[in-house]
Amino acid sequence: MNDLNEPALSDTNQTLTTDGAPPHRELTERIAYASEPFQKIVSQVNQVLVGQSHLVDRMLIGLLTGGHLLIEGVPGLAKTTAVASLAKAINTGFQRLQFTPDLLPADLIGTQVYRPQDQTFVVQKGPIFSNLILADEINRAPAKVQSALLEAMQEHQVTIGGETFALPEPFLVMATQNPVEQEGTYALPEAQTDRFMLKVVVDYPTRDEELQILRRMGKTAAKTEVQSVASPEQILAAREVIDEIHVDQKVEEYIVDLVMATRCPEAYGLPLEGLIQFGGSPRATINLTLAARAAAFLAGRAYVLPADVRSIALDVLRHRVMVTYEAEAEELSSAAIVQQILDHIPVP
Structure with a gap:
């Protein structure tokens, strides 16, 4: 697993063009x-x-x-x-x-x-x-x-x-x-x-x-x-x-896994059964990708890091995850559930 501050494994920034740039x-x-x-x-x-x-x-x-x-x-x-x-x-x-x-x-x-x-x-x-x-x-x-x-x-x-x-x-x-x-x-x-x-x-x-x-x-x-x-x-x-701005395939898959985990947490080994009523829609996937690109832009980079995705994911997903009455009874907010997903899904 790479450090969050390092580019994804297949980041093309590590290669050179024919003129060495x-x-x-x-x-x-x-x-x-x-x-x-x-x-x-x-x-x-x-x-x-x-x-x-x-x-x-x-x-x-x-x-x-x-x-x-x-x-x-x-x-x-x-x-x-x-x-x-x-x-x-x-x-x-x-x-x-x-x-x-x-x-x-x-x-x-x-x-x-x-x-x-x-x-x-x-x-x-x-x-x-x-x-x-x-x-x-x-x-x-x-x-x-x-x-x-x-x-x-x-x-x-x-x-x-x-x-x-x-x-x-x-x-x-x-x-x-x-x-x-x-x-x-x-x-x-x-x-x-x-x-x-x-x-x-x-x-x-x-x-x-x-x-x-x-x-x-x-x-x-x-x-x-x-x-x-x-x-x-x-x-x-x-x-x-x-x-x-370049988004590596591994980062794309990471984004999709985060959103999919809000819909089917049991498929990712998350103990959240009965706590999520609705997860993020495909609009969440699109917005998370766009927001990560914008975060990379503000950092002056031409490629997206997993850290960009993690830094913005809570704000993109917190209002798209609808919790059940059981979650409310356990005083589990949508933000707390999203944070559990972020902590559980492996970072590429």
């Missing part, structure tokens, strides 16, 4: 060039945020792959601030939508408006027609509004009055939800949560980070402006580079 060198140089704007984004966001490096990394992975993010955490952990800061660091469209119980689908996607002067209906587009969408407290909106997001998130288009409209690219939804307060909230349906590439759980800061927050933000005028340092074109160009 590594075959990944040209791609590595392109990755270094394409990743510069994202390093600047991190620098800008860190001027506002203290800690939360895990959240910032996951937001970049979502941006690089076009995968939507579900961000969960108690109030006051800078979830909204993180997404707003990311949007400001990119010279692109941004809409913050505060989800409430009285929100209607038309408030999100738009509607047809009657014009009496010429007796016609015209389409008035809603705030969903932007590049970055912050769906704040998404679980406060009723099912109709949550369902209105499905077509937009999956197809990057919406239908208004029988007419279909494409959404601008890049298009990314980052939704926040409060896991504690249940009053006036609606659980996200499984079809909705599966559309999110990643579910990121934000925890409290450490003592040192809390002290930094106090010193930076404990003032009446504690505001830091975030500068735009990246463009939509640079994001789309980076996505083309990510598609070229």
Whole structure:
């Protein structure tokens, strides 16, 4: 078994071309060039945020792959601030939508408006027609509004009055939800949560980070402006580079085994019988591969390591594994089950 920090056994980075140069060198140089704007984004966001490096990394992975993010955490952990800061660091469209119980689908996607002067209906587009969408407290909106997001998130288009409209690219939804307060909230349906590439759980800061927050933000005028340092074109160009990042066959099989183990744990010798109601779908396999490619891109590599897969697997799978009542009785969460799978499946 290889060390997690080493390339897979058949990694082609170890061979040389006819001129003696590594075959990944040209791609590595392109990755270094394409990743510069994202390093600047991190620098800008860190001027506002203290800690939360895990959240910032996951937001970049979502941006690089076009995968939507579900961000969960108690109030006051800078979830909204993180997404707003990311949007400001990119010279692109941004809409913050505060989800409430009285929100209607038309408030999100738009509607047809009657014009009496010429007796016609015209389409008035809603705030969903932007590049970055912050769906704040998404679980406060009723099912109709949550369902209105499905077509937009999956197809990057919406239908208004029988007419279909494409959404601008890049298009990314980052939704926040409060896991504690249940009053006036609606659980996200499984079809909705599966559309999110990643579910990121934000925890409290450490003592040192809390002290930094106090010193930076404990003032009446504690505001830091975030500068735009990246463009939509640079994001789309980076996505083309990510598609070229090499995934070794052994790493591909490792990804498939992780997802298959959430469906048939007994086939992999895992003592989880009766604890998993539903496992990850093929969308989980696709998203795990894309996210691992993006992680390799951010690390400046032209190939994916098993460590890239392991580092992102929990956030890709935790919201796709539905546990049974027996698991809840044993106080086993989906995250704990996914962690057991990660610890059990051999790393190539």
